[in-house]
Amino acid sequence: MPTDGHDLRHHGDAEVRDDGAALVDLAVNVRADTPPAWLQEVIADSLAGLAAYPDGRRARAAVAARHGVGVERVLLTAGAAEAFVLLARALKVRQPVVVHPQFTEPEAALRDAGHTVDRVLLREEDGFRLxxxxxxxxxxxxxxxxxxxxxSVLHPAAAIAQLARPGRTLVVDEAFMDAVPGEREALAGRTDIPGLVVLRSLTKTWGLAGLRIGYVLASPETIADLERAQPLWPVSTPALAAAESCVGPQALAEAAHAAHRVAADRAHLVAGLSRIAGLRVVEPAEGPFVLVRLPGAAAVRRRLRDLGFAVRRGDTFPGLDEEWLRLAVRDRATVNSFLRALETALTPADR
Structure with a gap:
């Protein structure tokens, strides 16, 4: 779906599978390793129940308890991306606005549903802040x-809350909030903001992109509208089992530890990038990825592929152009290898 030169349906996985090459993946914002062993066991054990239709009541209750809300405020979805489709189809809206640069699927879903979408473009000179x-x-x-x-900008919760209005639906995509230590600035669980809809994903931290599991937190009325637009049994039994386990106390403690590890690895990546002349990192970065501006970035991305590394092109995001790249945070050994490859990929003209 190219719109104004931006391919809204291009995502990071395309960078990894374009030509079947074995590439080190810095393009996809999902943990690079497999789900932890305990979670693999949970999923494997759930397979014994595949003959029955999925029953999401326990997982829904677990998510509600995790955020301190009633079950009527929770809807489980096949990944956060499904939630964007449900919102676009179920809500009666006249003037939808998407704040960019951001994940392009919300706008794509709205356009597919026949909406005319306006954009608010945050500016580089303002640090892409709201x-x-x-x-x-x-x-x-x-x-x-x-x-x-x-x-990778973390907006203050108070600034986002200022967007709330009577008669307005305010959708906040918190798919990466569990990668922020302490989940500071989170709005999930808030019931005092009118029209608030928060989306969460369980695929990023837990390496479950292939399983598809996420959820929506919203008013009971909005949840009911979205549920009516949802097909029967949209979330599989293995995904429900994973959801129930990933919001439990032990998993939350593990995710909190992982968030601190991501922050340390990100600082290592940013420090290495900052030593490269002509490259600019958007800071402060708070997610499990960083955005960089680099002259000749498109050519550098192609050279990196030849050197065995996949990174995410930035020009498919409204508000960005071909000089931007997004880099997923990886462990220090991988980052060090990538930084060496990046130095090799850069020519004097790129600096």
Whole structure:
């Protein structure tokens, strides 16, 4: 879906599987290793129940308990991406606005559902930070990511809350919030903000992109509208088992530890990138990825592929052009190898 030169349906996985090459993946914002052994066991054990239709009640209750809300405020989905489709189809909106640069699937889903979508483009000179006053007053649906993909900007919760209005649905994509230590600035679980809809994903931290599991937190009325638009049994039994386990106390403690590890690995990546002349990192970065600007980035990305590394092109995001790349945070050994490859990929003209 190219729109104004931006391919809204291009995602990081395309960078890895374009030509079947064995590439080190810095393009996809999902943990690079497999799910932990205990989670693999949970999923494997669930296979004994595949003859029965999926029953999401326990998983739904577990998610509700994790965020301190009633089950009527929770909807389980086949990944956060399904939630964008449900919102686009179920909500009666006239003036949807998407705050960019951000994950492009919300706008693509809205356009597929026949909506005309307005954009608010955050500016590089402002650090891609939200100015609530930039959002038109007549917008009755506003979508924003926090922390935002691909900028890695973590917007203050208070600034996002300023976007709430009577008669407006405020959708906050918190797919990467569990990678932020302490989940500071999170709005998940808040019931005092009118029209608030929060989306969460369980595929990123837990390496479950192939299983598809996420959820929506919203008012009971909104949840009911979305549920009516959802097909029967949309979340598989293995995904439900994973969801129930991933919001339990032990898993939350493990995710909190992983968030601190990501922060340390990200600092190592940013420090290495900052030593490269001509390259600019958007800071402070708070997600499990960083956004960089580099002259000749398109050519550098192709050279990196030849050297065995996949990175995410930035020009498919509204508000960015061919000089931008998104890099997923990886462990220090992988980052060190990547930094060496990046130095090799750079020519004097790129610096």
């Amino acid at each position: 100015d609530p006053a930039a959002v038109p007053e007549d917008a009755d649906l506003v979508v924003i990511g926090n922390p935002t993909n691909p900028t």
